[in-house]
Amino acid sequence: MAKMNWAAGTQCVAKGDHRKPKPGELAYHKGDILTIVDTSTRKGFYQARHNTTGEEGLISSTNVREREALRVDPSLSLMPWFHGKISGPEAVGKLQPAEDGLFLVRESIRHPGDYVLCVSVSGEVIHYRVIYQDNKLTIDNTQYFYNLIDMIEFYSNNKGSIATTLLKPKQKQGAKSAELELSKTGWLLDITKLTLGENIGEGEFGAVYEGEYMGQKVAVKTIKCDVTAQAFLQETAVMTKLQHKNLVRLLGVILHKGLHIVTELMSKGNLVNFLRTRGRSVINSVQLLRFALDVCEGMEYLESKKLVHRDLAARNVLVSDDSVAKVSDFGLTKVDSKVSDNIKLPVKWTAPEALKKEKFSTKSDVWSYGVLLWEIFSYGRLPYPKMSLKEVKEKVEEGYRMEAPDDCPPGIYSLMKICWEQEPRRRPAFHKLREKLEREMGKHSPDPGSGRRDGIRSGSGC
Missing domain, CATH: 2.30.30.40 (SH3 Domains)
Structure with missing residues (x-):
């Protein structure tokens, strides 16, 4: 039933x-x-x-x-057929009993940096050396690939210059096929239904395009490097669990020449640029408060899920067509509090305890939120103007805090200051911040029933 x-x-x-x-x-x-x-x-x-x-x-x-959320599972692999450093004879052993088109990929022991594609055909195993040159992979110097995922996809559909098309991946023990899991849970989208439009941004890991998926406008983050794509698979798994009006919504993923993460399109871009390009003449303080509340509600939801964002800043908040602000880029989102990978931390947004001892928590997100409030009320200025990162680190540690932006409501500046308490436990939780912002909103909004987005004056080119 x-x-x-x-x-x-x-x-x-x-x-x-x-x-x-x-x-x-x-x-x-x-x-x-x-x-x-x-x-x-x-x-x-x-x-x-x-x-x-x-x-x-x-x-x-x-x-x-x-539609189920995807389990965050380290054994989930975009490359379940990749066996790492194993020898030729070991590979042959794994491809038994022989079956045409059964294959695996291994790292070459003889030629470090290269790979070997091992394919079973007519009872034998053929080893094709995959040469890595000019950031591309090739077996025959005619067909070139960005990564292994791309290569396997090609030879699964085309025989090319190898003895048989690849029919059946030999999974590494313990690896689960991400493609199968995504498909079972309903998160795998169909590449043929996606139309890619113009490039709307360069991320650290790949380009972001505007596009259309079955009639819906979408943003598509493309990740070509297979190692990075594998890491982003975990981000995607986190995103499948999250549903909130102030978080950018994941629509699904496409596996094709790497990984494509498809989200709703936020047509007005990121909040920093939105504020900088419009400024005071267009956006009034009620709209600024609205943005502050939007982000706060999104963060309150993450807090309730015990997730830490770690990179909260106005550049990672996007604005929708109807001017709703939504938190994006869960790239660093982790359930635990230690940073394992050596990520360059955004010094001006990161709490002192996170910079010094790598201690991340909802309370360090609250610190970043204080900086984000400063960005909102200064219409997108860079925090700690005219200070070097070294100065920021030292001064903040000594107790320095930024001045209020021009014309910032006093109630909002006092919120920033409690977000910047040196002791993490003295900073408020996001649900408390939301209550305070709602009270502030009540003071500024003459008629609370007059609609949600009236802070932007109509006809102002937004």
């Missing part, structure tokens, strides 16, 4: 096609993602919205299953 108690906001995956809906019902195809809007008066039915067409209608609870 299907579960009968899904709450509004639950995402579901269609188990089959429903192409001839009766009046009031929703049409969909197998694999489509549908969001429950409301329970229905009809028994066994829900009112739902189609995630791509935006249409609403009734769906039968027996024809859908809940």
